[in-house]
Structures are given as structure tokens and as C-alpha cells.
Amino acid sequence: MSDTSLSSNSTGAPMSAKPARRDIGIKRRYASERRFRLYGVLAICIGVFFLCALLFTVFSKGYTAFWQTTVSIPVMLEQKVIDPGNKRAEDPNVLITANYPVLVRNALAQHLNVPASDKSAMRELGKFYSDGVRVQLRQMVMDNPSLIGTTKNINFLASADIDSAFKGQIDLSVPEANRKVSDRQVTWMNTLSEEGVMGQSFNSGLFTFGASSRPETSGLGVAFVGSLYMMLIVLGVALPVGVAASIYLEEFAKKNRFTDLVEVNINNLAAVPSIVFGLLGLAVFINLFGLPRSASLVGGLVLSLMTLPTIIIATRAALRAVPPSIRDAALGLGASKTQMVFHHVLPLAAPGILTGTIIGLAQALGETAPLLLIGMVAFVANVPVSPLDPATALPVQIFMWANEAERAFVERTSGAIIVLLAFLAIMNIAAIILRRRFERRW
Structure with a gap:
């Protein structure tokens, strides 16, 4: 009688069945976790492999340039x-x-x-x-x-x-x-x-010469100056407009259907293909306002429109990361809302804003499609003196060299890609360093 009660429960099932089922479930869960980790490592290895293949292909063909x-x-x-x-x-x-x-x-x-x-x-x-x-x-x-x-x-x-x-x-x-x-x-x-x-x-001619039909006398000089002008225009237009819009939406605007609609459209604009901004620039800045084609001014304005959503989203996230206690303390000491925003919140959010701006500029530096639509694919041999002069940009120069038939232009194309990747890497590394240097944890 006592042996039967130890080996069975009230339903008649053996008591050792539950621990066995529990052990099987634990083993399955551990096996599932190991498989998930394996899939993750495999995905990283595949990504690293293709990245290394890309870099090897570019550098092996371009270092001789x-x-x-x-x-x-x-x-x-x-x-x-x-x-x-x-x-x-x-x-x-x-x-x-x-x-x-x-x-x-x-x-x-x-x-x-x-x-x-x-x-x-x-x-x-x-x-x-x-x-x-x-x-x-x-x-x-x-x-x-x-x-x-x-x-x-x-x-x-x-x-x-x-x-x-x-x-x-x-x-x-x-x-x-x-x-x-x-x-x-x-x-x-x-x-x-x-x-x-x-x-x-x-x-040195790779960095100083302009466009040429001869590979040995072709260079990135015009593209450097054109990209510099465009980045300065993007910085001067997109940064103040984006920060001002973010401050208003995050700190001053009332939460209603209108602001919700604005926020949804800003998020949608960040996902719009860049070629659409090129069509907008062609229709507005060139056809409507009559600005010159192939000019750095038009390219900078188009890239500013494309970069604006990125800066707004990054700035709003940086403002939202500032603790509410900072705002409450400033208002409690008698500061106005404007003083609270510009004297306390904005300085604390500056690292995040700076990081988002640099990332936006890096994205704009590598864009090609919108610049093709506004005519920056023109053959420009002389370095532009002002943003109104004809110019080209680094990614557009790469596009033009890639379409050339001569073998020597393949070397030039890969060399220009290396230069562009170096600039993008420097900008992204700068963003990471600045973020870690000025970031505050609450």
C-alpha cells in the first residue's frame, strides 16, 4: 500500500513523469537558444564576409590610382x-x-x-x-x-x-x-x-585636377570643391531649420491632430527615395526659381531638403532624452519657457543634435541620384569659384568615371570610391567620438 502511494499521484500517473517532461523542455529551450546564437553568429559572419569582399575588390583595384x-x-x-x-x-x-x-x-x-x-x-x-x-x-x-x-x-x-x-x-x-x-x-x-x-x-593630380577625357589628367579637384560648397549649404540651411522645427514640435506645440500629421509626414519624408527630392529640386529651384543647372547652390538646397527629416528626428530624440526634472527645476527657479529651452535643455541635447547632424551630412555626401537630375553630371574642368558656378560632386564623379570605356578609368573609379569611403568613415567616427565625449547619462 505504501509503495503504491509513493509511485503514483491521485490520478494514477507516475510522479517521475513531470520532472522528465520538465527536463526535456529545458533541453529544448537551451537547444533553441544555442541555435539562435548560431544563427546570429552566422549572420554576422556573412555580413563581414561580403563587407571584406567589397573592400578587397575596391582597394585591390584602386590603391594604384x-x-x-x-x-x-x-x-x-x-x-x-x-x-x-x-x-x-x-x-x-x-x-x-x-x-x-x-x-x-x-x-x-x-x-x-x-x-x-x-x-x-x-x-x-x-x-x-x-x-x-x-x-x-x-x-x-x-x-x-x-x-x-x-x-x-x-x-x-x-x-x-x-x-x-x-x-x-x-x-x-x-x-x-x-x-x-x-x-x-x-x-x-x-x-x-x-x-x-x-x-x-x-x-597629387587625383586630388587637384578637374574633369578630363584623359585618365592620367583626371582628378577630383572640382568634385572636392563642389561637395564642400554643398555640405556648407546643407549645414547652413538644414541645421537651423531642423533644430528650430524640432524645438517647436517638442517643447512648444500643442499635441493635436495637426502636430500628429506633421510628425507622421516628417517620418515619412525620412523614408522617401532620394531621387524624389531631385525631381522636387528640378521643378522648384531650376524650373520655377530659375537657378543655374549644375550649380552647387541647387545641389546644396536639394540635399538640405533630403537631410532635414534626419536632423529633425535626431534632434527631437535628443531633446526628449533630457530629463523632465531639468525643465521643472528651471521653471521652478523663475525661468521662462524660452529660457528653460535655450539655456538648459538645448545645451544638454547638443551632443545628440551634433551627432544627428554629422550623420545627416554623411548621408548627403554620398548621394548621387538627386544630383543627376539637377544636371551636376556635367563635364566641368575648372574649379568653381562660387556656389553658382558649374560643379560636380564626389559620388557623381565616381558615376561618370564608371561609365568611361578606358581601362585606366576603372582604377580612377576605385580610387575615388576609396576617397569617398574615407570621408564617410571620418565623419561617422567623428560622430561616435563626439557622442561619447559629450554624452551624459541620467
């Missing part, structure tokens, strides 16, 4: 080529229209012992150096006409094909007919390299 092949040899600035009639005093345009690349070709021919009678070799020599020497020598002679008739050691750029071959980006083992660099040019390249007059140097 920061180095450029140059040749440094003495060049005779012959008067018979620059000013054969000695008319530069009467007509300064003579110095502008002179055939300066011939001077470099003749200097190379003399250095490599190529006879001038060999027309085929002279044509290949003409493709050995960049046509940018025309501007380089012309500017040098116009700045100092007394150089005519003298010999100067000139450091000039190699052509894009020679640059690619010198960097090992062209397979020289394939037949000569299947590559853009001839065997004779390869021989000259090796000779100049062994003599130490041909080598690679830091490509």
Missing part, C-alpha cells in the same frame, strides 16, 4: 616650335597655340636615340606621354617667356596605357596585336626605368 607613372628628362624649349617668327611681343597668342607636345617627343627621341626619319617610331613616341604636357609646358612658358631657347628638366606624366603597363595591369605576354602597348614602347619603358628617369610618384 594614388601613384602615377612619370618621366623626367631634359626638354629643349625650341624657339622654332614655340615662336618661329619671334612674334610673341606683338601677338601673345603665339605662345598659346604652339605645339608643345612635339618638344617632349623630340626630347624622348633624342634620349632614346630614335631617328627622326623613323615616322612609325615617332608616332609611337607620341603615344608614350600624356597630352597634358601641352598645358604644363604652355603655362611654364607663358609665366616665364625667357625660358624659350633653353633646356629644362621636365617631369611629365606618361600616357594612360604606358602607366597601366608600367604598373603591371596589362599582360605583356599576349601577342602585340592584342594589347595597346607595342613591343617597342615596352622596350623604351624598360630602358627609361633602368636609367631611373621613369618611375612612380604620389598622384
Whole structure:
């Protein structure tokens, strides 16, 4: 009788069944947690893998863009080529229209012992150096006409094909007919390299040159200035408007249907595709107000509209994070509501506002679609002096280079992506540092 009562409950079921079921449930729960952690680790690994693949692809193709092949040899600035009639005093345009690349070709021919009678070799020599020497020598002679008739050691750029071959980006083992660099040019390249007059140097032109149809003379100078103008306009327009709107909605506006509608629309605007803002800018700023196309002013205004919701949402979150006790204490000491907001709440919310602003600027810096619609895809060779001058931007320059057919532009495109990623990384790191530096925990 006692054995039966110990092994069974009132329903007749064994008492050991409940602990067994409990143990199985615990094991299943632990197994489920382990699977969830495994899925999480797997998701992170997949994301890191694709990120590393992206960075490896960009850096492997673009790091060579920061180095450029140059040749440094003495060049005779012959008067018979620059000013054969000695008319530069009467007509300064003579110095502008002179055939300066011939001077470099003749200097190379003399250095490599190529006879001038060999027309085929002279044509290949003409493709050995960049046509940018025309501007380089012309500017040098116009700045100092007394150089005519003298010999100067000139450091000039190699052509894009020679640059690619010198960097090992062209397979020289394939037949000569299947590559853009001839065997004779390869021989000259090796000779100049062994003599130490041909080598690679830091490509400062990547950061100073404007747009060009020649890869070796293309740079991000115009895009840098255009992006700088646009970021200043975004900072000057979106920040004060966004902060003012946030303060009003969070501190002064009454909670009613109108403010609820405004808040919903602000949140919706933050999710609107950026190309829609480009259409808005085209319709309002260009077609209605008549502002110039391709101008940094229009680009800055369009990006300001796109960045405004981000700044408003971040600012409202920063204001909401300030404890109500700060407000109550300020009002209790006799401060007005305006004094309470601007003297106490706003300074405490400044780190969050600053972080949101930097993130908004970083987002605007990487936008391309709205700028394409307002014409900032134009070919601009000269650095803009004001926001009303034609300009382009870093992401737009990347877009234009990516559409070029020449092999050397692939290198330039990846190099520009590296520069853009560096700027975005710096801005996001700055936001994190500022947030941790000035953040207060309540």
C-alpha cells in the first residue's frame, strides 16, 4: 500500500513523469537558444564576409590610382616650335597655340636615340606621354617667356596605357596585336626605368585636377570643391531649420491632430527615395526659381531638403532624452519657457543634435541620384569659384568615371570610391567620438 502511494499521484500517473517532461523542455529551450546564437553568429559572419569582399575588390583595384607613372628628362624649349617668327611681343597668342607636345617627343627621341626619319617610331613616341604636357609646358612658358631657347628638366606624366603597363595591369605576354602597348614602347619603358628617369610618384593630380577625357589628367579637384560648397549649404540651411522645427514640435506645440500629421509626414519624408527630392529640386529651384543647372547652390538646397527629416528626428530624440526634472527645476527657479529651452535643455541635447547632424551630412555626401537630375553630371574642368558656378560632386564623379570605356578609368573609379569611403568613415567616427565625449547619462 505504501509503495503504491509513493509511485503514483491521485490520478494514477507516475510522479517521475513531470520532472522528465520538465527536463526535456529545458533541453529544448537551451537547444533553441544555442541555435539562435548560431544563427546570429552566422549572420554576422556573412555580413563581414561580403563587407571584406567589397573592400578587397575596391582597394585591390584602386590603391594604384594614388601613384602615377612619370618621366623626367631634359626638354629643349625650341624657339622654332614655340615662336618661329619671334612674334610673341606683338601677338601673345603665339605662345598659346604652339605645339608643345612635339618638344617632349623630340626630347624622348633624342634620349632614346630614335631617328627622326623613323615616322612609325615617332608616332609611337607620341603615344608614350600624356597630352597634358601641352598645358604644363604652355603655362611654364607663358609665366616665364625667357625660358624659350633653353633646356629644362621636365617631369611629365606618361600616357594612360604606358602607366597601366608600367604598373603591371596589362599582360605583356599576349601577342602585340592584342594589347595597346607595342613591343617597342615596352622596350623604351624598360630602358627609361633602368636609367631611373621613369618611375612612380604620389598622384597629387587625383586630388587637384578637374574633369578630363584623359585618365592620367583626371582628378577630383572640382568634385572636392563642389561637395564642400554643398555640405556648407546643407549645414547652413538644414541645421537651423531642423533644430528650430524640432524645438517647436517638442517643447512648444500643442499635441493635436495637426502636430500628429506633421510628425507622421516628417517620418515619412525620412523614408522617401532620394531621387524624389531631385525631381522636387528640378521643378522648384531650376524650373520655377530659375537657378543655374549644375550649380552647387541647387545641389546644396536639394540635399538640405533630403537631410532635414534626419536632423529633425535626431534632434527631437535628443531633446526628449533630457530629463523632465531639468525643465521643472528651471521653471521652478523663475525661468521662462524660452529660457528653460535655450539655456538648459538645448545645451544638454547638443551632443545628440551634433551627432544627428554629422550623420545627416554623411548621408548627403554620398548621394548621387538627386544630383543627376539637377544636371551636376556635367563635364566641368575648372574649379568653381562660387556656389553658382558649374560643379560636380564626389559620388557623381565616381558615376561618370564608371561609365568611361578606358581601362585606366576603372582604377580612377576605385580610387575615388576609396576617397569617398574615407570621408564617410571620418565623419561617422567623428560622430561616435563626439557622442561619447559629450554624452551624459541620467
